[in-house]
Amino acid sequence: MSTPHPAGPFCQSCGMPLVEPKDFGTGKNGIRVNDYCAYCYADGAFTKPGMTMEEMTDICVDALVKQGMPATNARTLMAATLPMLKRWRAAAGAGAGV
Numbered sequence: 001m002s003t004p005h006p007a008g009p010f011c012q013s014c015g016m017p018l019v020e021p022k023d024f025g026t027g028k029n030g031i032r033v034n035d036y037c038a039y040c041y042a043d044g045a046f047t048k049p050g051m052t053m054e055e056m057t058d059i060c061v062d063a064l065v066k067q068g069m070p071a072t073n074a075r076t077l078m079a080a081t082l083p084m085l086k087r088w089r090a091a092a093g094a095g096a097g098v
């Protein structure tokens, strides 16, 4: 039996697929948050609150390269993905409103 990988939630900070319970970040009460992974968000706060999208891009590209993806492809992928995520959307957008 092979079931296709479910299109589950993704971390809204780094784009990592959230599959197992340990992948999910936690809120202040230790309650699971569905928007962020455990690396980006723990105990109700971002683990690296001052991080910029550029820094996140570098970290993600590095991780993807280690998984075997060519750096150019990884950078293109992250440049397309990160601005869509909740954490970066405000910064990448027009800046007005919200």
Ligand SMILES: [Zn+2]
Residues within 6 Å of the ligand: 011, 012, 013, 014, 015, 016, 036, 037, 038, 039, 040, 041
């Ligand atoms: Zn994350």
